[in-house]
Every structure is written in C-alpha cells, then in structure tokens.
Amino acid sequence: MTKSHDAGRRRFLKGVGIAGAGAAIADHLWVEAEAEQKTPTTPASLSGNVKVVLDVNGQQREAQVEPRTTLLNTLRNHLDPAVTGPKLVCDVGTCGACTVLLDGKPVYSCLVLAVDATNKKITTVEGLGTPDNPNAVQAAFVENDALMCGFCTPGFVTTISAYLKKNPNPSPAEVREACKGNFCRCGTYPRVFEAALAAAKSSKV
Amino acid sequence: MQQQPQAQPSPSPKPKKKIRVPRVVNGVEQMVEIEVDADAGPGWGPNDKHKLLNHRVTRVDGPLKATGVARYTYDQRLPGMLYARVLRSPHAHARVTKIDTDAASKIPGVKAIIPAPLTEVRFAGAPVAAVAATTPEIAGDAVRAIKVTYEVLPHVVHAHMAIRPDAPKVVAEENNLQEKGKNGDPQKADAAFANADAIVEGEYITSRIHHTCLETHGMVVDYRGGDSATIYASTQGTFTIHADAAKELGLPESAVTTTVEHMGGGFGSKFGLGLEGLLACRLSKQTKSPVKLMFTRYDEFVMAGNRSGSWQKLKAGVKNDGTIIALKATQYRLGGLGPGSQAGQPYIYRMGDTYREVYALHTNEDSSIAMRAPGHPQASFAVETLVDELAYKIKMDPVEFRIKNLRDEVYHRQLRRGAQEIEWSRRNPVAGGNPGPYKRGMGCAVGTWGGGGNNQCKVDVTISRDGSVLVAVGTQDLGTGTRTYTRAIVAEELGLTMKDVKERIGNSKLGSANPSGGSTTAPSLSPSVKDAAIKARMLMAERVAPLLGNPKPEEVVFEDGKVSVKGQSLTWQQAAASLPAAGITSHGEWRADLQARGVHGVCFAEVEVDVETGHVKPIKMVHIQDGGLPLNRLTMESQINGGMIQSLGMALWEGRVMDAHLGMQLNPGLGDYKLPGSLEMPEMVPIIDDDDKREAVIGIAEGCIIPAVGALANAVFNATGVRVRELPITPDKILMGLMGSSVLSRG
Numbered sequence: 016m017t018k019s020h021d022a023g024r025r026r027f028l029k030g031v032g033i034a035g036a037g038a039a040i041a042d043h044l045w046v047e048a049e050a051e052q053k054t055p056t057t058p059a060s061l062s063g064n065v066k067v068v069l070d071v072n073g074q075q076r077e078a079q080v081e082p083r084t085t086l087l088n089t090l091r092n093h094l095d096p097a098v099t100g101p102k103l104v105c106d107v108g109t110c111g112a113c114t115v116l117l118d119g120k121p122v123y124s125c126l127v128l129a130v131d132a133t134n135k136k137i138t139t140v141e142g143l144g145t146p147d148n149p150n151a152v153q154a155a156f157v158e159n160d161a162l163m164c165g166f167c168t169p170g171f172v173t174t175i176s177a178y179l180k181k182n183p184n185p186s187p188a189e190v191r192e193a194c195k196g197n198f199c200r201c202g203t204y205p206r207v208f209e210a211a212l213a214a215a216k217s218s219k220v
Numbered sequence: 221m222q223q224q225p226q227a228q229p230s231p232s233p234k235p236k237k238k239i240r241v242p243r244v245v246n247g248v249e250q251m252v253e254i255e256v257d258a259d260a261g262p263g264w265g266p267n268d269k270h271k272l273l274n275h276r277v278t279r280v281d282g283p284l285k286a287t288g289v290a291r292y293t294y295d296q297r298l299p300g301m302l303y304a305r306v307l308r309s310p311h312a313h314a315r316v317t318k319i320d321t322d323a324a325s326k327i328p329g330v331k332a333i334i335p336a337p338l339t340e341v342r343f344a345g346a347p348v349a350a351v352a353a354t355t356p357e358i359a360g361d362a363v364r365a366i367k368v369t370y371e372v373l374p375h376v377v378h379a380h381m382a383i384r385p386d387a388p389k390v391v392a393e394e395n396n397l398q399e400k401g402k403n404g405d406p407q408k409a410d411a412a413f414a415n416a417d418a419i420v421e422g423e424y425i426t427s428r429i430h431h432t433c434l435e436t437h438g439m440v441v442d443y444r445g446g447d448s449a450t451i452y453a454s455t456q457g458t459f460t461i462h463a464d465a466a467k468e469l470g471l472p473e474s475a476v477t478t479t480v481e482h483m484g485g486g487f488g489s490k491f492g493l494g495l496e497g498l499l500a501c502r503l504s505k506q507t508k509s510p511v512k513l514m515f516t517r518y519d520e521f522v523m524a525g526n527r528s529g530s531w532q533k534l535k536a537g538v539k540n541d542g543t544i545i546a547l548k549a550t551q552y553r554l555g556g557l558g559p560g561s562q563a564g565q566p567y568i569y570r571m572g573d574t575y576r577e578v579y580a581l582h583t584n585e586d587s588s589i590a591m592r593a594p595g596h597p598q599a600s601f602a603v604e605t606l607v608d609e610l611a612y613k614i615k616m617d618p619v620e621f622r623i624k625n626l627r628d629e630v631y632h633r634q635l636r637r638g639a640q641e642i643e644w645s646r647r648n649p650v651a652g653g654n655p656g657p658y659k660r661g662m663g664c665a666v667g668t669w670g671g672g673g674n675n676q677c678k679v680d681v682t683i684s685r686d687g688s689v690l691v692a693v694g695t696q697d698l699g700t701g702t703r704t705y706t707r708a709i710v711a712e713e714l715g716l717t718m719k720d721v722k723e724r725i726g727n728s729k730l731g732s733a734n735p736s737g738g739s740t741t742a743p744s745l746s747p748s749v750k751d752a753a754i755k756a757r758m759l760m761a762e763r764v765a766p767l768l769g770n771p772k773p774e775e776v777v778f779e780d781g782k783v784s785v786k787g788q789s790l791t792w793q794q795a796a797a798s799l800p801a802a803g804i805t806s807h808g809e810w811r812a813d814l815q816a817r818g819v820h821g822v823c824f825a826e827v828e829v830d831v832e833t834g835h836v837k838p839i840k841m842v843h844i845q846d847g848g849l850p851l852n853r854l855t856m857e858s859q860i861n862g863g864m865i866q867s868l869g870m871a872l873w874e875g876r877v878m879d880a881h882l883g884m885q886l887n888p889g890l891g892d893y894k895l896p897g898s899l900e901m902p903e904m905v906p907i908i909d910d911d912d913k914r915e916a917v918i919g920i921a922e923g924c925i926i927p928a929v930g931a932l933a934n935a936v937f938n939a940t941g942v943r944v945r946e947l948p949i950t951p952d953k954i955l956m957g958l959m960g961s962s963v964l965s966r967g
Contacts, residue, residue: 100288
C-alpha cells in the first residue's frame, strides 16, 4: 500500500463494489473510482506518518497519520477533539454506520483513506445539525422514535440527509432503496422510513 | 377484630397488606398473594389516567443520538490511551505450546503483549494473547506478528456428529451429551398415542444466531498506576464490572467506578467484566496507561455471543375434535461449550400426557450466551410448527386449534384480535393452494415471558431551591428508553413537564440497580423511581403546607407546574423557594405492588413465496403484546417492532455456518451473516394490548421476540405446502420441499 496508494485503493474499492452486500454507497464509490482512473495521477510513495489536513464540518483539521489510516479512524482516533459521530461497526464497508459525506456524497468512511480525503469537504452527522438545532432528518428521527440504541443512527441520518437533497420527494420504496446500505440491529427500520418521509415533507434538510 | 395484648412493646414490624399479583408458572398465569407495606402509598392509578406515562413521549436522549453527540464506550478517547487487539486461535481444539512475541514486540508503538489465561483452546476464535499499542492499526500488526505453536487436537463442531459415540470429546473424559432432566411419564404418553386420531412426528432445528450488537463488546480501562480506576463499559449491567475489575487491578472495590453513558446494543450478551475486560485491565495495569479494548467485528462473531441452537425431536397425538392428548419430546440444547438454553416442551400448550428428555449436546464452539428471551424462540418455533402441523392434519383452523389447546384466555382474546388485524379470512386454508408462482400464505403463533422485577434499585430524587429536579440511579439504558421513563415518572408525579426534570444514570457510584436481563429493568426500576417521586412529593408538600393554610401533605395537589390546595396555588418556583438551602432528597425503594409478571403476545405473519426461486418475501406482520402499564407507548411499539424484525432474521436468514473440517465459522462478518435489511421489511403493525388493565409495570422486551419465528414458518407452509422444520428457511430448503425431497438435511 505504500507505493501508489491510489491504485491500491481503487482495486480495493472495486472489490468491495462486487462483494459488498449493502452496496448502494459502495456502488457510488466504484463509479467514482472508475471515473478517477481515467485521470492520470502521479504515483506517490507514502510511508511513516504523514500530515493530513481535512476539511471537517467546515473546519480545517490537522492530523499525523500513517497513510493506511482510514478516514473513519482518523476522525475518531487522530483529530483532537475527536469526531465520533460516525461509528466503527464492521470496518469493511458492509453496515453504513460510518457514513460521512465527501463533497456532499455519502461514502463509507471505513473504505476511504484519510490521505485521499484531503481537498474534499467532509460532513459528518455532527455537521448536519446539533441537539438544539437539528436538521429535519435528525428532528424527524427523534419525533418518530427512529432510534433505539442509536449506534446505527448517525449513518442512517447522514445517508438520508444526502438522499433527500438529491430526491426531495421520495416514495416509500425509494426511501427503502436509499437505506439499503445501512444496517440496524435493534429493529428501527419501519420508523426510519417514517422519519425519512416526514423529513421530506418539512423543508429544513 | 380482637388483638392479643402484648406484654412488652417491641419494635413492631411495619403493618402489611396483602395484594394479588399475577405470576407465570410453567407458562400458565396464576394469581398469587404477596405482602407489601400497608403504607406503601398510592399505586399507579388507572392506565388511562396518566399525564405522561402510557403516552407517546420522545426519547430524552434522542437529540444526542441523532446528532452524533451521544458518547458511547467506543467513542472514549483518553490522553495516552492505548488500543488493544486480541490474537485468536485458528484451531477449534488445540494446546498452545509456545507463543513467540519477539518480532511483534519490536514493532514501534507496541507497548505490551500478554497471554490469555488459557492454555487449551476449545473453539476457533478462542483468545490466545492480547496486544496494546499506540494505534489500533499497529496493534493489528503486532497480533499478526506473534507466532504461536499449537498442538492440534481433534474437534467436532456439528451436533449430529458430536452425538456419535466415536466423536472427538469436546472436554476430555466427558461425554459430549449431558442429560439435563426428564419430565413426565413415557409409558403414559405412549399409551395415549394409541387413542390419537392423528399423529405428527418431526425433528426441528434452529441455528445458532448472533446478537450482532452494533457496538462490539469492550471497555476502556483508565488506570494509570494510582489508587483508583475508571472503567467505561459497553454493558447491560453498570454494577456487574467493578468488583472483578478491582481484583484484576489490585484495587479495593470502592476505588473502581464503572460508567456506561450510552451503549450500542446488548440483547443479553453484555454482562460482567468478560474476557475482554480482564485483558484490558491486565494491559492497563502493566502499561499504567488507559487501554481501550473493543472487539473487532470478527471477534464479536467468534466469541462475543450467540443464541444456542436447538435440535428437538417431537411426537404429538391429537383427537379429531382438536384436543392434543400426548407429546413426547427429546430436546438437545446446542450451546457449544456451554449448556445452552431451551424452554421445556410443550412450552405453553396443554398436551395431555407429556414426556420430555432434555440434553446439552456440546461442540467445539464458544458457549452460547443469553439472548433476548433465552431458550424461548427455539421452543416456540418447534412447538408452534408442530401445533400447526396437527391443525392441518385434522383440517382445523390453526387459530381455533390454538384457542382450543391454550388454557389462558388472554391468548384467546389476542388470537381473535390478531386474526382480525391481518384479515385471516383472506387466507387460503389449502396450503400452497393459491395459483401462480408468487404464493401468499399466513401463519400465527403465541409466546409468553415473566417480565417481573426484583428488589435491587435505589433511587434518589432531589428537588433544589431553584426548582430543578434530578433523579439519580446507576441503571443503564440499552436503547430501551430507561432514561426517558425514569424522567417521566418523576415529572408526572410532581406535575411537571419532561424538560423540568433531569436524570443521571449509568454510574456505579449512584444508587444500585439491577442488570438489564430478562425484561427485569422496567419492573425493578420504575417502582423505585415512583417510590422516590412520591416521597419527594410528600416531603415538598410538608414544606409548603404553611404557605397553603397547613393542609395535610396528601391533600396538596401537584399539577400543571403548580402546587395547590383548594383555591390556593403556588407556582413550582415559589414552592421550591420554600425548601431548605440544600433542597430535599428522597430515597426510593422497590415496591412489589407496582409491578407484576407474566406477559402474553401473539404474532401473525403474511409472506409471499416465489415457488420458482424459493425466495420468501415478508408482506405483513402483526404483533399484539400486553404488559400491564405501558410506561411509554412510543418506545414500547419500537421494542415490539424490534422483536418482530429480529425474529425475521432468525426465521429466514440468520445462522452461523461452521466448517466441519476446519472447525471454523465461515460467515463471521456482516457481509456473510445475513441480518434483516431495509429492503426486506414488511408492513409492521405493533399493537399494545390495552385490554390488559393491570396497573403494574411488566417488562416486555423478551415477550415480543418469541412468537414471530413460528408465525413466519407457518406462513411459509400455508403459502407453499412445504413444511421446513429447520431454520433459517432459506430458498434451497423450500425448493427441495417443492421437489419432494426431505428438507431435513441432517439429524
């Protein structure tokens, strides 16, 4: 992974695109990666610790990480103060709990290297709203009891917030489709769907 | 009434009163008399007269969780904290003869490597060593660099192989098959079969399924060599950790504090220090640094918990009038190294002359761990399938057949209601009788649980002079809504709103509380909260009485943010201002009369099966659940949904797959272990049974995960005419059934 990390990442993402079970978001990545492949990149050799500057929720954040460190682990383990809204659940791009927005597009941050997330706007669940000023999806999750233990919630909220920007008036079937890359274990799905539809009806996403 | 004059006045025991409460004994509800203090104070009152309870109250921690602010154990990061990883055995049975850590310990950033406290491993995934390093990536490198030499021993991981006399022994010198009890008279049961008009005999198998908590098991042990330590734990029991942790750290128990602010799912699998906590303590003690040991997803699958599998051989006889008259059952609990769990047959049914033998059948797999209603879904699936088979055999409607063989009238009421909700009349009584390749069918099943509480919770309510109210108890909120009802009970008692009260939970230095297992939290905690709230109200009433013309404390009304008596009224702030400088604190204890045990639930399911592919699409599920006083309708419905969805997984998709030769799990990841996902969700109808008028709190979490598996299996049969007796009901089994092959692949 030290030599030409970009190519390695693409191979990795492509593998996930094929094998991933909840592949909605991974599919996006795959498409992105294929597009990227067409633009020639300079192979760079990275090793040891490297400095990354990340634009997280509108703030420039710096960290020293090994090049192999995922964006998720960088947010959680290397930024100070940490950004822990995105959760580590599977670490292999199957569950969606680590979903963040890269330039507005949802990605699994456990499948993105921090060194590849520089020069992009990173939005986490914390950047979408706060307890006192939640966005429409966050407010609807509370109102519709679309969460129980809450560990999958940041991922769902982020996925749905991005989706409603793309499709402000989704059908119930479209909402299910949009959520297929996120797992919940407590059993909140029916109310997640209700919350997404309720949020779509309000204007604040 | 005559009283014996007493010669000497001794400290007289508190006067008692007797009340009748329901208890479930062997699945049948009975009323029993219990004694409570006569001055125990008012009860909850009628279920339909509450201001906050039995309403739809949004979670108090909802905004924190929806915005990513809620801090879980996995989110803790402390200065100088090390990350730990566990090295696991690839062999299902082996002796560890050598651990070479030379290469691993030379990796920059590795701070400690310790052996696990086992030398013989009995399942693939058993911990062998643990590493602490400055990043989780480096800890992973170190784990891979450790060289372990094993003496490999023979193993067995499949029940049908483990039962053979020549099978490798899971534990040397011990039989893999251990008898756990016999019940009933086999001769009488055999004699009764002679009088049966129809007999059904079958083998029913349920897979081992995983809790799959999204937050893996783990802890952060913050010990830096001083005289105290703090443990951040993802646990169902705030008070189940510090004693064992103190022993590991060499500290007095009182010097260790456990905190669990938010936790990401447990489902029965998170109690006590655990091996993960033990290793974290040892690493922290050795490095004098905080250590975070959170299991990886792989770890979570191979050793952090599974519901025991089951293998049940059942034979039942029925009369043409619908009376089941005999049952013989041989039940194997498949708990790996552990004893497993499985409710005794005929579960909650009345079956005349019954006989059962129960065994634990061991394999080289990690021990099963309690999982939401331990042992019940397994027994329920088997008996509900059997009952359905009997009903079809004598051509009786499955709903009426159940009513005939269930004693408890609550089920009769719930079954009739469920049939109405799902429109049972739409069902084709001929199994597989619908035309076309997409065949719909319906099924139903019933379940029970205890859900009573016990005397373990100590709650403090403090009202300060500025009017703020704090309720404090060390309990934990698993996502069940504990925080929310704790606050709501106090707010309602004091006539306040949800935002006027704050709660503090999840800390072992607060008032003790029971671990959350067996649906015992609400019935243990809420009576203590209510007791503390009543006492706080009375204390305050006494204080404000002089301002209101000296009424008796019980005459003071607390309502709508006012404290008043006949025309005279104080705002809450005015009333609070009359309190002493330190405010007032009341202490609440458990009251048996505020809780009860014994819940009933029925589930109806409709599915559509593509008989060309065997694919099952759930269409609709209805679950009706009683539970006395619903503390919060919104969160109770969510729990019922959760029960149905987890049952969907068990019925149709989930199951650990073991490789017989390698002895390893083949699907230890979320890409291969199929959880219910958004695309599979049917229409779900969670119904709270308001015909239950008991003014008492009963836990319902377990009750609502039991019947749905059987309901779904029976719906598949009604749709296709194929009876799949082995879970999960995957397309291959349905197709084999349609082709006329035996769908039981082993046994």
